Amino acid sequence: MKTSAAPELPGLHAQYEREGYCVIPHLFEEHECRQWKSEALRVLREHAKASATVYVGAAATSPLFYALASHPRLVAVLREIMPHDIAFLSDKIVYKSQAQAFATPWHCDAAYWPSTRPKLSVWIALDAVSEDNGALKVLPGSHRDRWQHHDGDGRHSNNEFTQAIVPDWDAAREKVCELPQGGAIIFSDRLLHASCPNIAGLDRYSLISTYHAAAADEPFDRPFAARHIVWPTG
Numbered sequence: 001m002k003t004s005a006a007p008e009l010p011g012l013h014a015q016y017e018r019e020g021y022c023v024i025p026h027l028f029e030e031h032e033c034r035q036w037k038s039e040a041l042r043v044l045r046e047h048a049k050a051s052a053t054v055y056v057g058a059a060a061t062s063p064l065f066y067a068l069a070s071h072p073r074l075v076a077v078l079r080e081i082m083p084h085d086i087a088f089l090s091d092k093i094v095y096k097s098q099a100q101a102f103a104t105p106w107h108c109d110a111a112y113w114p115s116t117r118p119k120l121s122v123w124i125a126l127d128a129v130s131e132d133n134g135a136l137k138v139l140p141g142s143h144r145d146r147w148q149h150h151d152g153d154g155r156h157s158n159n160e161f162t163q164a165i166v167p168d169w170d171a172a173r174e175k176v177c178e179l180p181q182g183g184a185i186i187f188s189d190r191l192l193h194a195s196c197p198n199i200a201g202l203d204r205y206s207l208i209s210t211y212h213a214a215a216a217d218e219p220f221d222r223p224f225a226a227r228h229i230v231w232p233t234g
């Protein structure tokens with residue numbers, strides 16, 4: 001990414017509606033991602049449990065991540081998909097590395113927050129991501145179906161992914177979302193996604209930020225201390 005202007009985004013909304021996700025290959029600049037990755041490492045070191053690969057609530061503990069939640073370039077992209085109003089709920093740091101190489105199991109995020117309003121998440125690549133170091137995989141169009149989850153298999157996911165689905169579809173339907181550093185994937189909380197295992201052993205740090213419409217709080221929202229309106233109604 002050579003410029004700080006918002007990327008051109010033709011057809012983003014239609015693609016999100018049809019496929020349940022869309023990819024923005026160049027949303028942030030490499031120098032921004034280097035700064036956020038070093039902040040992610042600090043947050044994990046100072047706040048996360050040893051060997052945890054997921055840390056929920058980065059924006060609640062870091063002013064840098066709080067600011068990232070309403071970064072103008074990110075908001076410009078979100079407004080293509082959510083034209084009315086936007087609230088930030090929470091974010092999390094999720095990484096794969098040489099030591100923590102397991103694949104995230106297939107799931108949709110709504111399984112973690114049943115009976116709440118629809119949400120979407122922005123998965124931001126703080127490192128370049130390929131199939132070999134743990135890229136996100138999605139099942140396009142799966143947001144239109146309902147999926148029955150079972151308890152995640154802790155042996156393969158560090159006990160951090162408690163909801164999982166055993167794939168019963170043709171693997172050719174899956175899309176691996178390779179991205180340069182600073183790329184992003186926006187996906188519905190109904191979309192099935194997973195990750196590749198990190199067989200290359202190269203760092204794959206990501207920040208996943210979650211948004212919903214800016215109506216009054218639901219009880220589910222209240223524990224998320226950094227939630228705030230990003231784009232007001234009207």
Ligand SMILES: O=C(O)CCC(=O)C(=O)O
Binds near residue numbers: 054094193195206
């Ligand atoms: O980055 C990943 O491996 C996926 C993480 C994920 O799907 C989640 O935390 O819900």
